[in-house]
Amino acid sequence: MRIKIYLIIVLLIVTGVLFVFRQKEGDGAMANSNHKVLVAYFSRTGEQYGVGNIKKGNTAIIAEMIADATGGDLFEIKVAKDDYPEEYDALVNYARVEKQKNARPELAGKIKEFDKYDVVFLGYPNWWGDMPMPVYTFIDSYDLSSKQVYHFCTHEGSGSVKKGLAVYGHVAQNERETAKKKVDEWLKTLDL
Numbered sequence: 059m060r061i062k063i064y065l066i067i068v069l070l071i072v073t074g075v076l077f078v079f080r081q082k083e084g085d086g087a088m089a090n091s092n093h094k095v096l097v098a099y100f101s102r103t104g105e106q107y108g109v110g111n112i113k114k115g116n117t118a119i120i121a122e123m124i125a126d127a128t129g130g131d132l133f134e135i136k137v138a139k140d141d142y143p144e145e146y147d148a149l150v151n152y153a154r155v156e157k158q159k160n161a162r163p164e165l166a167g168k169i170k171e172f173d174k175y176d177v178v179f180l181g182y183p184n185w186w187g188d189m190p191m192p193v194y195t196f197i198d199s200y201d202l203s204s205k206q207v208y209h210f211c212t213h214e215g216s217g218s219v220k221k222g223l224a225v226y227g228h229v230a231q232n233e234r235e236t237a238k239k240k241v242d243e244w245l246k247t248l249d250l
């Protein structure tokens with residue numbers, strides 16, 4: 059009888075410790091999720107608005123935060139023939155023409171085993187109040203109909219989105235803790 063009581067006490071303690079541990083783990087957003095997550099993003103380095111010459115794109119920074127928090131795989135959407143100018147004004151003009159043409163630039167690389175993912179985070183910078191044209195090529199190239207798709211963007215003022223996450227590019231670049239907080243708060247609101 060005494061042994062039984064000891065065993066019950068030990069079991070209760072172990073259950074309690076596990077419960078506390080899992081709660082802590084849950085603070086890191088999607089730690090307990092069973093989803094297979096893909097974080098696909100388009101982002102540019104070089105000269106960007108308000109941040110000078112950057113080595114890692116603003117959207118890339120947010121994409122990495124999401125991948126870290128969800129355990130997701132990262133995929134950078136890149137064009138096959140990269141003619142995008144490094145200089146900001148030239149890039150703005152280039153992107154304007156691309157948008158006017160409703161272009162579908164060919165992409166480099168393919169996602170391996172796309173079918174295995176059930177959640178896709180899709181990230182991009184706001185370009186002319188729209189998605190960059192390579193992101194349209196991406197959407198045309200993969201069947202997203204059976205996936206849970208969540209959008210996130212970076213911007214420098216036009217970040218009013220109905221659904222999804224919008225972060226100022228300069229915040230992503232220069233105020234990482236603030237950006238991370240925004241990301242984590244947003245992830246907690248999702249059905250994951």
Ligand SMILES: Cc1cc2nc3c(=O)[nH]c(=O)nc-3n(C[C@H](O)[C@H](O)[C@H](O)COP(=O)(O)O)c2cc1C
Pocket residue numbers: 100101102103106107114115116117118146149150151153154182183184185186187188212213214215216217226227228
């Ligand atoms: C071609 C181009 C067009 C842009 N158009 C807008 C815009 O319409 N509204 C806005 O708020 N920001 C605009 N921006 C600013 C970018 O959205 C912002 O700097 C973003 O964080 C860049 O992300 P990236 O480093 O991941 O490429 C534009 C930037 C570029 C290069």
